[in-house]
Amino acid sequence: xxxxxxxxVEPIEQFCEKIIRFMPNMLTSVxxxxxxxxxxxxxRWLFLRVFSAVxxxxxxxxxxxxxxxxxxxxxxxxxxxxxxxxxxITIFIFIVIALQSLNFxxxxxLMDRFFLYLPNVFISALLLFAGYILANFGGRAVLIAAVNSxxxxxxxxxxLVRIFILLLSLSMALEQLDIGKGTIVFAFSILLGGxxxxxxxxxxxxxxxxxxxxxxxxxxxxxxxxxxEHL
Amino acid sequence: xxxxxxxxxxxxxxxxxxxxxxxxxxxILVGIPSYNNARTIGHxxxxxxxxxxxxxxxMRAVLVxxxxxxxxxxxxxxxxxxxxxxxxILVRHRAIPVFKIATxxxxxxxxxSAFRTIFEIAGLLKVxxxxxxxxxxxxxxxxxxxxxxxxxxxxxxxxxxxxxxxxKYDGTITNSIVYPLTRxxxxxxxxxxxxxxxxxxxxxAEFYLSKDVWETDVARFxxxxxxxxxxxxxxxxxxxxxLGAKIHDPKDPGADLSAMLYEVTGAAFDLMETYAxxxxxxxxxxxxxxxxFQYAVGLEPVSVNLERMVDKFRLGVEELGPMWKExxxxxxxxFLYEAKKVSVDKFHIPSEAWAEIVYSFAVGVxxxxxxxxxxxxxxxxxxxxxxxxxxxxxxxxxxxxxxLRIEELCRIFEHKKNxxxxxxxxQGGHHEFS
Numbered sequence: 001x002x003x004x005x006x007x008x009v010e011p012i013e014q015f016c017e018k019i020i021r022f023m024p025n026m027l028t029s030v031x032x033x034x035x036x037x038x039x040x041x042x043x044r045w046l047f048l049r050v051f052s053a054v055x056x057x058x059x060x061x062x063x064x065x066x067x068x069x070x071x072x073x074x075x076x077x078x079x080x081x082x083x084x085x086x087x088x089i090t091i092f093i094f095i096v097i098a099l100q101s102l103n104f105x106x107x108x109x110l111m112d113r114f115f116l117y118l119p120n121v122f123i124s125a126l127l128l129f130a131g132y133i134l135a136n137f138g139g140r141a142v143l144i145a146a147v148n149s150x151x152x153x154x155x156x157x158x159x160l161v162r163i164f165i166l167l168l169s170l171s172m173a174l175e176q177l178d179i180g181k182g183t184i185v186f187a188f189s190i191l192l193g194g195x196x197x198x199x200x201x202x203x204x205x206x207x208x209x210x211x212x213x214x215x216x217x218x219x220x221x222x223x224x225x226x227x228x229e230h231l
Numbered sequence: 232x233x234x235x236x237x238x239x240x241x242x243x244x245x246x247x248x249x250x251x252x253x254x255x256x257x258x259i260l261v262g263i264p265s266y267n268n269a270r271t272i273g274h275x276x277x278x279x280x281x282x283x284x285x286x287x288x289x290m291r292a293v294l295v296x297x298x299x300x301x302x303x304x305x306x307x308x309x310x311x312x313x314x315x316x317x318x319x320i321l322v323r324h325r326a327i328p329v330f331k332i333a334t335x336x337x338x339x340x341x342x343x344s345a346f347r348t349i350f351e352i353a354g355l356l357k358v359x360x361x362x363x364x365x366x367x368x369x370x371x372x373x374x375x376x377x378x379x380x381x382x383x384x385x386x387x388x389x390x391x392x393x394x395x396x397x398x399k400y401d402g403t404i405t406n407s408i409v410y411p412l413t414r415x416x417x418x419x420x421x422x423x424x425x426x427x428x429x430x431x432x433x434x435x436a437e438f439y440l441s442k443d444v445w446e447t448d449v450a451r452f453x454x455x456x457x458x459x460x461x462x463x464x465x466x467x468x469x470x471x472x473x474l475g476a477k478i479h480d481p482k483d484p485g486a487d488l489s490a491m492l493y494e495v496t497g498a499a500f501d502l503m504e505t506y507a508x509x510x511x512x513x514x515x516x517x518x519x520x521x522x523x524f525q526y527a528v529g530l531e532p533v534s535v536n537l538e539r540m541v542d543k544f545r546l547g548v549e550e551l552g553p554m555w556k557e558x559x560x561x562x563x564x565x566f567l568y569e570a571k572k573v574s575v576d577k578f579h580i581p582s583e584a585w586a587e588i589v590y591s592f593a594v595g596v597x598x599x600x601x602x603x604x605x606x607x608x609x610x611x612x613x614x615x616x617x618x619x620x621x622x623x624x625x626x627x628x629x630x631x632x633x634x635l636r637i638e639e640l641c642r643i644f645e646h647k648k649n650x651x652x653x654x655x656x657x658q659g660g661h662h663e664f665s
Contacts, residue, residue, distance in 0.1 A: 148489040
């Protein structure tokens with residue numbers, strides 16, 4: 001009997017005891033999860049109405065935000081996107097609370113580390129987003145200016161500016177995330193320096209005649225321009 | 232001739248304010264905005280002085296040079312310029328001297344800011360009639376002052392727009408965009424809405440000054456279209472005066488056409504927002520009374536590089552075509568890609584397509600489909616294409632035939648206006664003006 005108790009009953013009792021002790025935490029955790037989902041949905045609904053009331057979509061359209069999103073394949077209005085983000089942030093916060101209420105030391109430790117790292121992720125995301133906006137804006141500004149100046153390689157110039165800004169923001173974001181800190185800056189410097197050197201050599205040697213002709217045309221042959229008064 | 236030294240900014244320029252206070256009031260003010268025009272401004276000042284002496288000898292007159300910080304001695308030329316021998320131009324010395332003010336303007340650099348200073352001085356002196364003339368004019372005569380001022384004093388007009396004879400290829404932004412657009416929108420046939428030389432009443436100067444536009448494109452090249460549109464849309468009494476030929480110093484070759492186009496069209500499209508309730512109700516157009524004896528004048532030839540213009544159009548279609556898809560209808564986009572393939576001698580952008588392009592850009596700005604500056608600067612290659620097409624069409628035409636062409640373009644703008652009105656109120660989507 002004693003043997004059976006020790007082999008079967010005691011472990012089962014201990015297990016049941018553990019489960020009973022764990023149950024409140026688990027129930028709290030599940031409850032938190034459910035509350036999170038409900039709170040997220042409610043906040044989404046609430047913020048959608050607030051954003052519509054303050055005409056956030058109109059302002060985003062005015063400041064070119066919608067255009068950027070459309071270019072990135074996003075068709076939904078900013079109000080919907082923002083309210084959805086708020087919903088998922090709320091759910092995420094409640095997931096974290098739910099996990100912490102489970103009281104697993106390893107989970108708590110992981111969560112602590114994750115939370116310390118979170119600001120870096122947020123700043124990196126912001127850097128990437130700002131870089132994307134700036135790259136599109138700068139690329140288009142260069143394209144229009146180059147076309148209006150009659151530069152044949154306007155498209156190439158625009159793409160280069162766009163890529164340069166994107167790479168710059170990517171390297172800054174990765175540095176913020178502590179990923180290959182020195183390596184990325186180093187690689188970026190080499191890449192940029194190399195590109196500039198390559199262009200200098202290409203123009204200096206290969207395009208010497210073209211450069212001379214271009215300057216001659218610009219400086220000496222102004223008579224080719226028409227003298228229409230536009231205003 | 233009494234002289235008042237220049238100061239540092241109208242609000243803080245005690246000396247200028249004191250002098251204006253001492254002057255108390257004036258009947259007529261003639262403003263000359265300038266920036267590095269030492270070469271031509273002397274002639275303009277003399278013509279203005281002669282005009283005031285000849286046609287308004289008994290009225291208190293003031294000449295204001297509003298300068299943008301010239302480095303070539305423009306204000307000094309203004310101060311020194313005077314007619315030594317009035318007898319030779321069959322004019323007696325004036326009973327009342329002409330006051331001369333040369334003052335730098337404050338605010339954003341540009342013609343509009345210079346005009347603001349002129350309006351402020353006009354307000355302080357409570358003048359009855361004002362005129363502004365460009366400082367780079369070579370063809371100005373004393374009669375210009377009479378023609379720009381008399382209708383204001385004798386017939387109580389509020390705004391006198393200029394009417395010139397210009398070379399058929401001069402003033403292409405006026406001929407292809409601003410004139411047809413303002414005429415179709417506001418229903419008044421003001422042939423030179425951005426001519427640069429205007430007459431306006433003291434009442435209208437005060438009205439201009441009351442508007443908060445001095446930090447916008449109005450402070451730069453947008454001032455001319457703004458003045459004309461504001462006068463017309465607010466029901467001020469408007470007429471035009473035939474001034475003869477407009478010949479002026481060649482513009483700075485480095486001046487950026489796309490910036491100029493952006494400022495003018497930007498100001499015109501912004502005014503469409505301001506006065507949407509006014510132009511929505513107007514259909515067709517009517518003549519405005521004209522003053523002055525019209526005569527034919529010889530004009531200097533204008534050289535045109537067609538190949539370069541069409542090249543810029545082609546490059547624009549190639550690179551900016553995808554961007555224009557957000558503004559122009561698919562039919563117009565297809566047409567532009569087809570036009571790109573055509574040789575220079577067969578190159579043609581019809582008036583219907585051009586009217587649709589201009590209206591589509593106006594709607595694009597209204598709907599804020601993208602950054603305004605980007606959108607309007609991207610119009611430059613299309614404008615170059617239309618100008619090239621116009622040059623080809625009118626290669627063998629005389630000035631009256633060219634006027635008929637412009638008249639036809641205006642009628643197309645008027646005809647398509649109801650579709651613009653419909654698109655204006657509609658939200659999003661592509662527009663179709665055909």
